[in-house]
Amino acid sequence: MDLNTIYTELIIQHSQNSHNKRQLPIADFKERGHNPSCGDDITLEIKLRDNIIEDASYTGVGCAISQASTSIMIDLIKGKSKEEALDMVETFLAMIKKDITDEEELEKLEDAIAMKNISNMPARVKCAVLAWHTLKEIIK
Amino acid sequence: MYNFDVNNIRRDFPILNQKINDQPLIYLDSGATAHKPNIVLEEIKKYYEIKNANPHRGAYQLSVLSTEVYENTRELVRGFINAKSTKEIIFTKNTTESLNLIAFSYGMNFIKEGDEIVLLIANHHSNIVPWQQVAKTKRAHLKYMYLDDEGRLTEDEMKEKISPKTKLVSLCDVSNVLGTVYPVKSVIDYAHKMGAIVVVDGAQGLPHRKVDVTELDADFYAFSAHKMLGPMGFGVLYGKEELLNEMPPFLTGGNMIEYVSEEETTFAELPYKFEAGTQNVSGAAGLAAAINYLNEIGMDNITAYEKDLTAYALNKLLEIDYLKIYGPKTMKDRGGVISFTVEGAHPHDVASILDAYGVAIRSGHHCARPLMNFLGVAATSRASFYFYNTFEEIDVFVDSIKKVRKWLGSGS
Numbered sequence: 001m002d003l004n005t006i007y008t009e010l011i012i013q014h015s016q017n018s019h020n021k022r023q024l025p026i027a028d029f030k031e032r033g034h035n036p037s038c039g040d041d042i043t044l045e046i047k048l049r050d051n052i053i054e055d056a057s058y059t060g061v062g063c064a065i066s067q068a069s070t071s072i073m074i075d076l077i078k079g080k081s082k083e084e085a086l087d088m089v090e091t092f093l094a095m096i097k098k099d100i101t102d103e104e105e106l107e108k109l110e111d112a113i114a115m116k117n118i119s120n121m122p123a124r125v126k127c128a129v130l131a132w133h134t135l136k137e138i139i140k
Numbered sequence: 141m142y143n144f145d146v147n148n149i150r151r152d153f154p155i156l157n158q159k160i161n162d163q164p165l166i167y168l169d170s171g172a173t174a175h176k177p178n179i180v181l182e183e184i185k186k187y188y189e190i191k192n193a194n195p196h197r198g199a200y201q202l203s204v205l206s207t208e209v210y211e212n213t214r215e216l217v218r219g220f221i222n223a224k225s226t227k228e229i230i231f232t233k234n235t236t237e238s239l240n241l242i243a244f245s246y247g248m249n250f251i252k253e254g255d256e257i258v259l260l261i262a263n264h265h266s267n268i269v270p271w272q273q274v275a276k277t278k279r280a281h282l283k284y285m286y287l288d289d290e291g292r293l294t295e296d297e298m299k300e301k302i303s304p305k306t307k308l309v310s311l312c313d314v315s316n317v318l319g320t321v322y323p324v325k326s327v328i329d330y331a332h333k334m335g336a337i338v339v340v341d342g343a344q345g346l347p348h349r350k351v352d353v354t355e356l357d358a359d360f361y362a363f364s365a366h367k368m369l370g371p372m373g374f375g376v377l378y379g380k381e382e383l384l385n386e387m388p389p390f391l392t393g394g395n396m397i398e399y400v401s402e403e404e405t406t407f408a409e410l411p412y413k414f415e416a417g418t419q420n421v422s423g424a425a426g427l428a429a430a431i432n433y434l435n436e437i438g439m440d441n442i443t444a445y446e447k448d449l450t451a452y453a454l455n456k457l458l459e460i461d462y463l464k465i466y467g468p469k470t471m472k473d474r475g476g477v478i479s480f481t482v483e484g485a486h487p488h489d490v491a492s493i494l495d496a497y498g499v500a501i502r503s504g505h506h507c508a509r510p511l512m513n514f515l516g517v518a519a520t521s522r523a524s525f526y527f528y529n530t531f532e533e534i535d536v537f538v539d540s541i542k543k544v545r546k547w548l549g550s551g552s
Contacts, residue, residue, distance in 0.1 A: 003496045003547055007489075012549040038488055038504045039518045061518050063486035064548055124492060 005117040006124075007064065010072075015064035018071035022057045033134030035126050040066040044134045051081050058131065065115075065124050070131035072112050082139045088112075089136045095119070096129055142444040144437055149528050152177040152433075156528060163498025166533045171316050171344060171477050171524030172502055173366045176426070180369055183429035187422045195421055196395060196412075206421050213424035214411070220431050221361065222352040223378055227410035230377040230384070231419060235343040236266040238362035238377035239310075241414060242339055243270035245387040246360075251307050253279040258301050258336070260285050260293065260311035261514050262318060265507040267310055267341045280307070286514065291318035291467040298327055306336040313345030317506045317522065318467030319450075319477030321345070328357050337383070343367055347526070348446055348475055350439040353378050365423060369430035374423030377414075384410050391416040442527045449525050449534065450476040456538045462545065466515060476525035479506075482541065484550040487521040493547050497540040 027045035034041045040062035047055040056074045073092075077085040092112055094100040096119050106113050118128040150156050155175050158165050167175065187209060193202040195210045214226045223229060232238045247270070251257065257271050261284045275282045285301045288294055302309060309331045313324045324345075328338045337359040342351060346361075347368035353361050358378070365374040379387075389396055389407055393416040398406040407413045434442065451471050457463055462483040468474040482490050487503035494501055502522045505512045512518065523537060 003493060006492070007547045007549075009549070016549065039512075040488075041518070063488035065489070121492065123495075124488070127488065 006121060008114055010111060010114045011064065011068040014068035014071040018067065020057050020071045020074040021059060021067075023059060024055055024057050027057075029138045031134050031138050033130045033137075035062075035066075035130055038063075038126070040127055040130050042066065042070055042131060042134065044070070044131060044138065046135075046138055048082075051083075053077050053080055053082070053085055062130070063124075063127055065118065066127040066130050069112075069115055069128045072114070073131050073135065076110055076112055077135065085135065086139050089132045089139075092132050093129060096125055142441045142448070144441055144445070144527075146445070146528065146530050149437070150530075152179070153528055154178060154181075160498045160500070161496050163496075166497075166499045166529075166536055168499060168501050168523040168525060168529065168533070168537060170347075170367070170526035170529075171522065173372065174347060174369050174526055175528065176369055176371070176430070177433050179433055180371070180426045180429040184371060184422045184426045187425040191425075192421075194418055209428070210419060210421050210424045213428040216428050216431050217376055220435070221346070221378060222354050224354060225381060228378055228381050228384065230379065230411045230414045231424065232362075232375040232377055232414075233373050233420065234366070234375035235341060235362045235364045236375075238360075238375050239266050239339070239341060240270050241377055241390040242360050242362075242379070243274050245390045245414075246337075246383065247271065247274035247308065248277060249388060250386075251278050251280050254305075255280045255307035256283055256303070256305045257281070258283045258285060258306050258309045258331075260322065261287060262291070262315040262320065262322070262508065262511050263310065263312055264316055264341065264343070265509065267312060267339075268510060271308075271310060284510070285311070287318075287320075290469055291315065291320040292473055293320075293322055293327075295323075295326065298323075298330060302327075302331050302334050302336060304334050306331065306334055308339065309336050310339035310341070312341040312343070313351075314348070314475045314477070315467065315508075315511075316344045316477060316524075317479050317508050317511055317520065319475045319479070319524075320467050321473045321475050323473075324358070325356055328359075332357065344475065344477065349443045359383055365427040365430065368427075369433060371423050371426040374420050374427055376427075381410065384414070389413050389416070393417050395419070437527070445527050446476040446525055447471060449529060449531065450474065450478070452531055453478060453523065453525070453534045453537070456534065457541075460538075460541065463541070466517075466520060477522060478524070479520040479522045481517060481520050482544050485544050485548050487519040489548060490521045490541070490544050493544050494537070494540045497536065497543070499537050499540050501537075 024045045028048045029046040032043045042060035045057045058070045153175050191205040193206040195207040214229050218226050331338045339360040340358045342363040346363045361378040366372040396416040464481045466479040491503035504519050
């Protein structure tokens with residue numbers, strides 16, 4: 001296992017002092033995501049306008065991978081419709097499961113592609129997917 | 141002082157001789173489960189090859205052999221912990237089941253409304269959750285004994301919590317998180333004076349030090365085979381005969397009966413009253429081999445070696461200024477478990493990064509959430525040692541920790 005492919009600069013940046021780690025003044029949805037076995041614990045907040053995710057943020061605690069994955073996801077879904085966001089969630093989860101490996105298909109995930117190598121680290125998969133499952137609970 | 145060659149010992153453990161992530165495996169998670177020497181693996185195989193049959197059943201020779209394996213292990217366990225009688229040795233599947241047996245059979249029947257159950261805050265979930273169930277059902281009260289700054293239980297705290305209202309006290313002899321060795325004998329003596337019985341979770345204690353249940357005067361003592369070189373899925377509950385006799389069966393069915401009619405059943409004598417269904421005889425074969433192996437090395441030898449090894453690790457870790465160590469900072473009341481956090485790094489990242497260097501440690505809440513809350517942390521990293529670990533492994537472990545913060549972009 002090459003740690004360089006996991007703890008990339010992008011992931012480290014997002015895990016430290018993320019601009020997305022805050023509370024929204026007014027949130028339409030607040031959903032808690034929790035990995036009981038390891039303690040990653042985040043609360044995702046979403047503000048919708050019509051069908052569009054106008055703003056999103058998170059608070060909570062967890063490892064570098066869970067925190068970075070949450071922050072990168074928030075950057076990605078802001079300004080997207082619920083349907084587009086759901087499609088991204090499904091694509092992300094499929095990428096981690098190695099169900100989708102085609103780079104073109106993954107392109108829409110933008111920076112979140114950096115999480116791809118977590119699929120080689122089964123013990124950490126649950127950290128990477130936590131925020132995405134939490135978002136799915138809100139928008140499905 | 142100890143008297144053995146760790147390199148000879150390591151040759152008995154096939155799993156230690158392999159590479160993980162292209163690095164030699166350095167296994168520092170024996171608090172979760174210990175590895176098995178060849179003799180244990182061979183005895184399990186031999187059981188299935190030449191002795192397998194349902195014990196306590198058949199009139200044929202093979203069933204007699206199987207019964208012998210099972211019952212010889214019971215006698216071996218009795219001697220290992222110095223119980224008075226094999227009637228006091230109940231086989232279960234692990235410590236968790238042993239503790240549940242006490243909670244559901246003793247607790248649900250002998251604890252009454254308003255009684256107090258006193259627990260140690262360092263207890264594992266398996267020694268908390270069953271008592272919560274009892275307290276809820278019986279409207280009893282749960283009370284916790286808290287710890288001092290280094291994770292020890294003070295005499296004052298013990299005497300404040302255990303009172304004449306206390307019906308039962310349950311505690312671990314060694315914390316699976318802090319490594320603290322608790323003064324079980326003092327707790328038992330004091331609780332008995334107050335009229336309470338005492339349950340000891342020995343999962344982390346028994347694999348590492350000599351335990352004498354008769355000298356301790358413990359009412360119950362529970363442990364698992366898999367943390368003491370034996371197989372998974374096999375555990376032991378020691379209980380005083382007079383208590384076990386009064387308790388109703390926990391699980392019912394085959395093997396644990398005397399006479400069964402359409403409406404009524406009389407139960408078998410101890411210890412069979414508590415062993416329903418076909419038992420894990422290969423597990424018993426494995427535990428017997430493990431106990432023989434431990435006896436050959438000598439428990440005092442093992443304790444002495446682990447003390448030196450832990451002191452070596454503890455001193456090296458204490459030198460790292462961005463490391464916080466939980467539990468005793470000296471070897472006083474300390475076993476071979478060290479929990480720590482690296483400033484600026486989450487414990488899961490620490491474990492993953494160490495894994496890349498071949499070092500297996502645990503991270504998380506260690507099935508002790510109430511203790512984590514008490515300590516004010518969500519998770520820690522934990523290294524736990526056994527007598528097959530070496531001083532050289534500790535060096536690699538400590539060097540790997542020093543590389544963690546570089547990977548996470550903080551510090552050097």
